[in-house]
Ligand code: SF4
């Protein structure tokens with residue numbers, strides 16, 4: 001290999017300034033890996049031509065798996081042969097992104113042996129993403145990762161690698177053990193993850209509280225968001241301490257409560273819990289004084305997605321409250337019902353949210369055998385969009 | 399769901415397709431399970447799932463119709479899927495319920511865009527020979543070209559398909575493969591077997607001669623002859639070349 005780097009005057013601009021630069025990182029790798037070197041060359045060419053030089057698509061994979069590797073080919077293979085085939089490998093992330101140093105070293109050692117040496121971690125797909133392997137190296141690198149205890153993540157029309165916040169490991173707000181649910185879902189649905197059989201992708205994202213740090217409501221087909229059913233717990237002494245310390249409780253909390261269900265008289269806080277919509281703002285601002293209630297679980301929302309075929313969509317509430325405890329039987333029954341109805345009737349490349357829009361939420365709720373509930377809303381405090389058919393007498397229709 | 403999967407897997411291992419059809423009438427998850435088994439880690443289960451999809455197409459076409467677009471999408475998918483068994487499953491649908499595949503049969507036969515799934519595409523060409531003789535014949539010149547491919551799985555499956563199609567134009571190419579000792583995993587619709595590419599070619603040549611004999615013809619079979627006269631496969635209509 002010639003150690004000479006390609007000339008990259010345009011990319012060099014991106015190294016200026018105070019911030020870390022991906023170009024600098026790629027140059028470091030380019031000194032020892034020809035794939036990284038040609039990647040820099042191709043990227044510079046893309047900046048010159050103002051167009052990507054990756055071809056559209058490409059099917060590659062591992063026998064016994066229908067997903068987990070994304071084929072990528074360069075249309076400048078003659079000029080940059082080391083990136084002619086530059087496939088992306090998705091490794092299934094661990095719950096809450098906790099790694100031991102040894103685990104990370106193992107991943108990188110195997111990757112140095114077979115791939116470009118470059119990777120990125122936990123973008124919107126969630127997986128540990130390894131960038132740039134040749135077709136011939138896919139089987140051997142997969143075997144090595146399997147031996148080291150790793151497996152591929154999801155892609156294509158399957159259950160995608162779930163993602164979760166690291167809730168209980170780090171956060172007082174967590175209303176259930178997000179990481180345990182993540183692990184259980186992933187292990188229970190290995191076939192759904194590796195062997196695509198759905199109309200399109202299905203993402204499950206899990207957040208421990210309404211802060212929704214994994215943005216599940218906007219990015220997943222099934223969002224599991226921690227919440228509580230009973231009253232917010234209040235420590236009035238701590239409230240007083242906040243006030244004494246100069247916190248503007250009226251301005252920062254009471255007036256910003258979206259449902260205006262709080263009252264503060266300078267020494268005591270009162271909450272009309274029936275009106276509280278569990279937005280968690282007050283708890284975020286006054287964590288020592290306020291905490292979620294004791295009866296904790298999650299709200300399940302369905303149908304969120306980023307824009308591709310239809311526009312972006314936020315998920316709608318389907319189950320206002322469900323206890324989240326192992327073995328998650330009720331949760332799994334719900335998930336499998338969604339899969340049954342959408343799996344059987346969804347059009348090819350139709351996300352479940354688009355499917356619900358097409359058939360109507362009322363029909364969908366009936367198909368998954370749920371009782372309509374006034375809590376099923378698209379936005380907080382919006383009218384429910386369900387019909388009470390039993391109120392319509394036959395004669396009334398004429 | 400895991401229980402159903404294991405039940406179906408056992409049915410496939412013992413070739414109990416009747417039981418699979420019985421389950422299909424009772425279990426709404428059967429179709430999804432079968433589709434998922436098309437990627438199974440056990441090769442024989444994978445291939446027999448292909449056969450089962452065909453049987454299901456004959457017994458309950460409406461259950462299978464929506465799968466056709468999905469299978470085609472998984473042959474072209476750019477979001478990280480690979481339809482290893484898509485072309486074979488489509489072929490079994492076309493073989494067992496020809497009308498279901500009519501609008502898409504050429505998409506399968508002329509698919510060349512992705513090398514990794516080409517062996518399955520060639521297997522599909524062979525399996526579709528009886529149901530769609532004119533259409534598969536359009537692919538003979540290209541299939542013959544792949545007999546010289548560097549990948550044994552591609553050579554072997556192309557040779558097998560050419561035997562099934564029974565077209566004399568493949569003779570020369572097949573003859574040149576007779577000494578090929580590389581092994582290929584081949585599914586005959588029931589069993590999976592490691593076969594030598596040279597032997598597959600020898601059998602293909604025999605099938606071509608037998609077909610010639612049946613048709614009372616000497617050599618060339620390049621005109622529409624297996625039951626349909628005229629029309630159909632226009633020459634030079636070969637689609638996508640990689
Ligand atoms: S979503 Fe809630 S529980 Fe999870 S990390 Fe964010 S604040 Fe903590």
Ligand code: SF4
Pocket residue numbers: 256257258259260261262271275276277278279280281282283
């Ligand atoms: S959680 Fe939100 S809605 Fe409920 S009391 Fe606090 S600020 Fe108000």
